[in-house]
Amino acid sequence: MNKSAIQKFAVWARRELIEQVSQRAYQYGVTVQGYGSPEDSVVNGRVLSDDEKKQRKELIRQIQSKGYDQVMEEVAYTWFNRFIALRFMEVNNYLPTHIRVFSDVSGNFRPEIISAALSIDLPGLDWDKVVRYIDGNQEDDLYRYLLLTQCNALNEPLPLMFEKMGSYTELLLPNNILREDGVIGRMVSDIPEEDWTDQVQIIGWLYQYYNAELKDETFALLKKNVKITKERIPSATQLFTPEWIVRYMVENSLGRLWIEGHPDEELRSEWKYYLDEAEQEPQVQAQLAKIRAEYAALKTQDIRLIDPCMGSGHILSYAFDVMIRIYEKSGVSRRDAAKSIVENNLYGLDIDERASQLAYFAVMMKGCQYDRRFLQRGAQPKVYAIPESNELDNETIAYFINNDPKIQKDFGTIVREFRDAKEYGSILNISPADFDLLNARVEEVRDDISLYRQNVLEQILPLIQAAEVMSAKYDVVVTNPPYMGASGMGAKLSEFVKKNYPDSKSDLFAVFMEKCHQITDKDRFQAMITQHAWMFLSSYEKLRQKLLLIDTVNMIHLGARAFEEIAGEVVQTTSFVMRNDRIAGYKGTYCRLIEPTTQQGKEDMFLAGENRSYKDQSTFSKIPGSPVAYWVGENYINNFVCGEPIIQFSIAISKGIFTGDNLRFLRKWYEINKKKLGTEWRKYSKGGEYRKWYGNLEYVINWKNDGNILRNYEKSGMGAEKYFGHLTYVWSKITSGKNSFRLNPANVFFDDASPAIVIKEKKDYLLGFLNSCVSFSFLELLSPTINLQIGDIKKLPILVSMAKVSKVKELVNESILKSVHDWDSYETSWDFKKHPMV
Template sequence: MDKTAIKKFAVEARRSLIESIRLKAATLGITADGIQAKLPISTGDVEYYVDEQGGISGHDIVKRQKLVAELKQRARKNDLATAFNDLIEEVAYTWFNRIIAIRFMEVNDYLPSRVRVLSSTENRNIPDILVNVRDVEEALGGFTASEKAIITRAEDTELPKDRDAEYQMLFIKQANALNKNLPYLFETTNDYAELLFTPSYHDGVIQHLITDISEDDFNVAVGGQVEIIGWLYQYYNTEPKNTVISMPKSHKFRDTEIASATQIFTPDWIVKYMVQNSLGKYWIKHLLAVGSLQNESEIAREFNWQYYMPDAKQPDNVQSKIETMDSSLKELEIKQLKMIDPSMGSGHILIYAFDVLMQIYESEGYSRREASESIIKHNLNGLDIDTRAFQLSYFAVMMKARQYNRRALTKITHMNVYDIPGTDDFKLEDFEILLSQLSENSSRLLRHFLQEFTFGNELGSLILEYSSSLTSLREELDALNHNQLSFELIPLLDKVADILNSVELLGQKYQVVITNPPYMGSSRMESHLLKFAKKNYPNSKADLFAMFIERWNKALVSGGYNAMVTMQSWMFLSSFEKMRVNLLGNYTISNLMHMENNVMGIAFGTAVTIVRDYQLPSFIGTYHQIKTADVSGKIPQHLPIADNRFNRTNQANFAKIPG
């Protein structure tokens, strides 16, 4: 995988998409400076906004109206210029996501039509979809009379402008058709996102994707993997991240900036270390409890878990406590094992957890088809504040399912991964009509959630759990007759559905939590986030990552594992002393891996901490130190475990260290 080429492509693709979308918006009379009214030369059929050359008609007029309405709605939160720039960035990334997704699917022959959309299997200068247009008609939902006319004209004239018109139509139809298989990534684009994007196969982003990045990087049959999606996501955000982190230290990050500033792609070997020593270890504890396994290393070798670290031999009194507490694991079934990544980014942890769960399911006698559907339905959960990251996580998990199950794109219609919404772009009064149609209890409950999620897309997975049943509220919302609802209520219902999905995941208990949480100090927090931190996380308020450790330790079932890769500072700074005391007094450190600067490809030291929700003060844990020289910029094939480069120590010894 040529990461230099991937980075260059992703950075330039973002620039290109933003510039082209910004120019297209300008032709519609929409800029950061204002929204133009239609010109007097407009007619009932055609509207003009800049001059007599750029008129639009038909559905495009409706799409522009939706675009204007969306901008005005967003401007209520900040101002028009900010709303405009955020929307342009969002539309650019939406199409980047979809282009990358189509590329991954066509290379692996996952497209329902089996016909490539971006490239040619015969090394032609035009994509296969233009050569085999009649073969894709059914898969694309059929062609209207006007669409057939576009195809016929392109075939007759073979002029570049007519070919371009045909390709644009086919590309948009393919994106819309994939809504049936991947609805959360390919949302129906008959809206302003479609109006602002003009796909081209012979220049621009699509052409560079085909020529600049090796096809093998996407091809799972020859060593490619879903991981490339994560690297593209990381590199696409290079410039936004650099812009945000270079701002004056007095600058407070707002919601979209938090995502840009804190996204760090987790290297593959660190993901494997965390997953194997938490999710893998929890299942091994079950096997030990039922007596089907005599030692931990046995199944780790069988599954090739090269980063798995068996627990140390414990003192007799500690071992007897462990066996007593783990006796409840005898009743565990694989479908009951819930894991979550509460800051999932592009889904790297989720897709490796999928692989580990697949190994476990197969060892329990499940077929790959059964297992893939059950993993998504029962085991995997994920949350993030960034809609773009959520879309990629959703896609990555679906592609992992498709790798194991040819029917995944038609059989799997839902998964438990969500982007956490905020309601600060609405006013509470906007929901009053909806609230008035609910019972008193449901109305009160929904009002509470609307307030709790005011800054949901900033507080994210730090929002406190709510454990009461949502059944009645959901039933009342489902009973509303959508055909009789006003146009304004539909987006409110969508927002409420997103909130309730997040509430359910935030309120559950998990056997395993694994994540690379955001790193952001309190000096960068907006006033409402800082106030929330001081009130709810007094021991860890100095940084988001520490708050994540505290929040998600509390989400564990008894005996569950929380694995996080974070900054190292929580281990020694005085601002985290109370947090350390609390952690050592209530949890057990199973593994702690301290990494020097640049081990993760970032300029500061980090630590993987895996704690268990048991209070075993004398537990002997496993402690690694990974030096920069150990990795030398490459993903190691194994940790220095084989060279005995680790320590074992009694957790109680930390109490001897002042502070």
């Protein structure tokens, strides 16, 4: 797949479509500055048809509700979704007409539908209009009409992707769509046809790349302390999951659920990312046998899998493939299996309307892959965008309730719980309801003639559908959740997660770990890929304690660069499968894949079976904070049991000053009048590069009026000011390599980026330990991120070997003296006297 071509096209297409859609809106008197009257019949000197007046009025209503820019964005992506859907269908011959809409049979941008206009069997086509366009040599108008009619014809089998003709989005279909350098022309010419052939993943890549610039804009705003709004949450958090990781998660959750109850060596051999269970003790095997007896009773149509953050449906698509094989092994034909999978087995949710459209489409195309007549069978998947109840009017609600107290109670709860739902997505906690009753009322309305009928079907039905999916439990929950730290959350989302998920509030991925656990049935499986911070950081300690109560069946610890689109060390991930139960003594399988620096390298290491550990997770609780230390041995863990906490060798471990404005308060020492050093300016340690023993001492801090100017600055923080003037050992809080600790003289203040271990007198053994490979090994476990926090240092265990104390002191003193001499030999040191070569 040529991802470079896909990315280049998708990024350009978004800009082009927004511009073209806006141009169409301008033709109807709708601009960012205004839109005149919704009742206008003549716009820009042209009389509008009845359909155009209706569509324009609806367009204006949407703008009044959402704003001009948001509506232009939505219409642009709606047409983008339709274009890529039609392209995928024509290339794979899934269109009911079997006539290409964008290309000819040779793959050139010569729409076959134009040459077949007089013979095509297309529902809703007005032959008189076709003939009129042909006779008038109006090829652009003919193609526009054929394209809209084709979209309308697909409304019946694919209603969530193609709206009925008459929508305001039809009004904004761009002009000149037959241009070779237009969106359709470039889609056909720029992306090789083979990339569309039987590869529904292309839909996900197009979606991710289409959002790339919007994502960059969102993070640029975040750096300016602009919180992520609900409209921008999808673009900021969507990330296409690598194919092999999707297969790992699905095979080891859905596949495991089936294979453990229905052993099948042939099926097992097809799943190359499936991990066999670790060897277990007899008492564990006995417990597993009971659980597997339950699995054996499962029927294919009863298995329920959900992706609550489905994006463009990548996970659901592969789950479809796995379910097909499960059905086939149960003696069911592919044709019957495809319909049953869509109706019974797969569920999906997403906060984003456009993503849910594409996920819906991906599942339906999987149906077509296994049954060429699938679109004629009327099956519709239960994959939904999460709706809001904010715009629902009281009259429509009253009509739907119809004076039924039970409906009033249940639907009233749904309305309340779905207010501002797009702020929260599928982490919402939705109450159970009598969905049979609610759905029966919807069917009554469907057959009714009422002014409110359309409102019920368009606004109330989606609420009921989403509520039913969100209030249920599942056999398998598989997802790649959004990654969003608390600092990026808007006020409503932040308050919600603090209240409902206090143990995981630091990041949305952790919130989803809790939520996915809640919706997983007992003894069933939860599979996810998340940032690995939850395994180690103190802010997730309570979450880890909860997770120790359920079994980790297996894990692939990926570290950095698991996603080829993300460079650097910041996003470090792990993928895992958990069973919602705890068997004492159960050993999970852990694959340590952090060393390879490419996505392919990690996959290759996994398939080679390298770096695997088998661990009873109860051993993690022996280490302070219970980090998921699957790779360390029993002797290593015993250091934490037998060793003394490092805090016992110091007065305190403290953060330093946070100025809030370094440009204002900090200088290099040689930038100030040296006479003011020690009075108005004080020596200052501010982190810096890797350096052991001594050094990185080149800053001074404004301490005028005994520091009151800084102290009274509203953005500053003074840290543990009472320790200023003490001897300290400092380290650089942020580092991408090994940690290093340095002696900080008593007259040197320290920065928030350079926290300190405060001591009364020089503790050579302590500093030696801190700069040893032993300390580094412990910190790799306690703090595997680029931030070395005070809490991580406090957890370090130290075992003093009395026989080696004097030798350690000798080596440490020698190292300090050499480091001092080296640092002071450069002019950047405030103790520089002369160059050593002079």
